[in-house]
Amino acid sequence: MANMEKMIAERFELERLGGRDVFARSRVFWKTIDALQESEIYSYFQPLERNDGATAIYNGQTVVMLGSNNYLGLTTDPRVREAAIAAVREHGTSFTGSRLLNGSSVLHEQLEAKLAAFVGTESCTVFTTGYQANLGVLTALCNEMAVSVLDKLDHASILDGARMAKGKVLRFEHNDVEDLDRVLSGIDPDVGILVVVDGVYSMEGDIAPLPELLETCKKHGARLAVDDAHAIGVIGKGGRGTASHFQLKGVDLTVGTFSKSLASIGGFVCGDKQVIKYIQHHGRSMLFSASLAPPNIAAATKALDIMQEEPWRTEQLAEHANYMRKELRLLGFDVGESLTPVIPVRTGNEPLTILFWKCLVEEGVYTNPVLYPAVARDQGALRTSYMATHEQEHLDKALDAFKTVGEMLGVINAS
Numbered sequence: 086m087a088n089m090e091k092m093i094a095e096r097f098e099l100e101r102l103g104g105r106d107v108f109a110r111s112r113v114f115w116k117t118i119d120a121l122q123e124s125e126i127y128s129y130f131q132p133l134e135r136n137d138g139a140t141a142i143y144n145g146q147t148v149v150m151l152g153s154n155n156y157l158g159l160t161t162d163p164r165v166r167e168a169a170i171a172a173v174r175e176h177g178t179s180f181t182g183s184r185l186l187n188g189s190s191v192l193h194e195q196l197e198a199k200l201a202a203f204v205g206t207e208s209c210t211v212f213t214t215g216y217q218a219n220l221g222v223l224t225a226l227c228n229e230m231a232v233s234v235l236d237k238l239d240h241a242s243i244l245d246g247a248r249m250a251k252g253k254v255l256r257f258e259h260n261d262v263e264d265l266d267r268v269l270s271g272i273d274p275d276v277g278i279l280v281v282v283d284g285v286y287s288m289e290g291d292i293a294p295l296p297e298l299l300e301t302c303k304k305h306g307a308r309l310a311v312d313d314a315h316a317i318g319v320i321g322k323g324g325r326g327t328a329s330h331f332q333l334k335g336v337d338l339t340v341g342t343f344s345k346s347l348a349s350i351g352g353f354v355c356g357d358k359q360v361i362k363y364i365q366h367h368g369r370s371m372l373f374s375a376s377l378a379p380p381n382i383a384a385a386t387k388a389l390d391i392m393q394e395e396p397w398r399t400e401q402l403a404e405h406a407n408y409m410r411k412e413l414r415l416l417g418f419d420v421g422e423s424l425t426p427v428i429p430v431r432t433g434n435e436p437l438t439i440l441f442w443k444c445l446v447e448e449g450v451y452t453n454p455v456l457y458p459a460v461a462r463d464q465g466a467l468r469t470s471y472m473a474t475h476e477q478e479h480l481d482k483a484l485d486a487f488k489t490v491g492e493m494l495g496v497i498n499a500s
Contacts, residue, residue, distance in 0.1 A: 121439075128442050128454045137161055139475045143451060149479045151469040152453040156426055157318050157398040158474030159348035159388045169349075172383030180376045184210075184365065188376030196386045200353050203389065204325060204339050208361040211353045212370060213377045215314050215342025218352030220246040221368025222310060222340060223281070227252035231277035234268055236260065238289065240312060243281050249369070252277075259286075262297040269305040278307035284316035284327030288455055288468060290423030292320070295331050303335075310338035310354075318346025318392055319425055324399040346392065349384035351377045398473040402426055405471045405480060412484050417497035421466075429455065429466040430487065432496060438465030441494055448486035 102110050121127035135142040138158045141150045159165050172192065182188035193211050201209040212218040223246030227233045233247040238259045247254045255272070258264040265280065272278055280302050282293045295311065302309045313326040321329025324346065328336045338356040343349040354364060365371055392398065406426040413420050419431035432438040435456050442454040445467070453468040460466060469483075491497040 168387035169380035176379035215352035217370035225367035290427030343385040348388040
């Protein structure tokens, strides 16, 4: 453990490493990675031999998969697979160009129409990744005469998009409506404002207080965009997201991704027709990136259809999450303010978090260790997430493993 702490301390020092050679950091970093790999405690870029959804094969061992965003269990659904295969046969493997020029197809437009109807907006446009969707929205709307105002725990793609845009970036305390009001009160009335929040926060599993946020935005004449990457398929009527969860209308833009519930890759933004058209023509990630490929569009479209045809998936997902949240708390674990199928198990310092991850894998449970800078230093956690297609035996096996390892490492008290 002492050696691990030393290696991690050296990683933190990289941030202050100067000098002419920009490769110097990589050489120092490599020593840390190499040592972790030799000790068999390196937890990232781990190749899975097979991923069947609720379970996977890792290092020749079948493990319960609690480290995936495959919330509805559709990535391996035969209907989704066949839709992707059929799209390749009909349209090929790529459109080889940006949406602006030769990369738009009827497949894009059909999916966009379905998404707009599903979310309940006039229009929608599709991006190649969810990350690019946020970049496109922010670079299109937040120029020198606009300010982007972000929750401090917003996803990195939102922060990166705001930094790439030419406007000023301000931040408010996580889910703190009073602090948002304070920030908005200090902005020049002649400057445009776009407030951007996550609907469901990807590490904490909590939900944005959308009614209060929207009321505060309206008070100051600000527009509100909600990134529902981890909310679509998860909360709201039929998995329609955060606004639906609160039975709320008036959100200006809803951003989402296909890489979670919708079993593919790609992203989208839904809103008023005029605003969406403007984003299409001014979002840098739309203009300068090749468009989403045919099999990805087809997979997302079929997953969206199945999600609406089989609402039991969203309902089962919520039941699994409620069960695990309750049982983990009863065992003595700190799961924060989670209200969704994203449930962090707080472990503390980085060496302990990595060791917990390794021990859980050996017990047949795969989780995601979350370390700085994804969380504050010494606030490490094991991010667990659940699927509609998990069986009760998967959940109970995971609980047994958490109990065994938690007691062994002193994270919880022995019963």
